[in-house]
Amino acid sequence: MGQQSDGDAAVGSSTEFQIRQSFQNKEEVVLSVKDYSIRQGIEYRVLESDHLKYHRKCKEFDKGCSWLIRISLHARKGTWEVRRYNGPHTCLATSISSDHRQLDYYVICARIYSLVRADAAVTIKVLQEATEANYGFRPSYKKVWMEKQKAIAQIYENWEESYAELPRWMLGVQSTMAGTVTVLKTSPIHLGDQVDESTVYFHRLFWTFLPCIEAFRHCKPLVSIDDTHLYGKYGGTLLLAIVQDGNSNILPIAFALVERENAESWSFFLSNL
Structure with missing residues (x-):
């Protein structure tokens, strides 16, 4: 499904279709018919x-x-x-379950896109409730979870592409924010006892910005370190170094993305810090 320009496709509602009514592409056609059917509580073949x-x-x-x-x-x-249309329905709504056959991944992704773009951390429960408020049917947790992943991939690219873009991101930040420090560590692929040096994968990343470095000169000479677990596809842990200024305001000064909290990852972070 293609990315929407504003998060919601130009879909129909319970309003009947009209002969010669036009749509920009087939994607809009499919979404409009599905949207109509869900709101009517009717299924089609x-x-x-x-x-x-x-x-x-x-x-x-x-x-x-x-x-x-x-x-x-x-x-x-x-x-x-629309070349031919016989409507409205002359039957009674047949969908009496809590879900609807046409309320599929395609429709859900279009409807939750704007919510995910506004807040990637939005919960599945909130997305379920938003879909139910819109259509009167509550999709399953699994359906909504899968479509949230697709929406995130449309907005931010998928996980593999995002990790592959890290070197470009580092160069971009350094070129636009002079004084930025980044340290990327990769590891080769291991195939049994063999090591493929031609292919590497992300291992750890340390970074800090020049304003953080300069601000530290005016802070108390005490650094606190902490970590928080990440819950994306590949997990990992975010390490942070935090200081306080003279008014006890908290300022993060350095960051690292590592595989997990262990002696090696803390050593990587602290040595670069």
């Missing part, structure tokens, strides 16, 4: 779906409901248009 057309009918179509929609690509305009 797939008839056709490819790079040129999108055709759906009500799950109860063979039992008397006449709802169906056909949306296809207008090649000359480059947009998707």
Whole structure:
């Protein structure tokens, strides 16, 4: 699913579709039809779906409901248009469970994107409640957790790409903030008893900024150190050095991202500090 420009796709609601109603791309088409179906409490069946057309009918179509929609690509305009529409539904809502078949990963990701972009630490419970308030259905914890990971990857790139960008990030910070100190330590890949020196992985990173270094000169000559565990895909531990100024204001002066708290990682941090 592509990244949304503002966190929410231009989707429909319970409002009925109109003949020649247009959409920018198929992604918007799919999300609009799903959104409509969830709000109606109705499920649909797939008839056709490819790079040129999108055709759906009500799950109860063979039992008397006449709802169906056909949306296809207008090649000359480059947009998707509603070519045929029989609506509204003439059946009663059939979804009585706490979830909805069309409330899938695709829809959830579009709906929670803006919340995750505003606060990557937002809890799954909050995202579940926001989705339920929007649609009236509460998706499972697993569904929302998986879509939060996808939203984070869209916003910040995935974990592997983020770690691969560290050297560029270090150069970027040093070029824009003169006096920044960074120390990156990598380790080679071990395959049994063999060591692949051509491939390395992230091990530890130490960094501090020039304002922190200069501010320390005006602080009490006492440094406190602490750590906090990280709970991302690869875990790890963040080490910090903290000082106080004459008014007892707390100032962090140095940081390190390490695999875990042990003698070697503390030695790496303190020696660079």
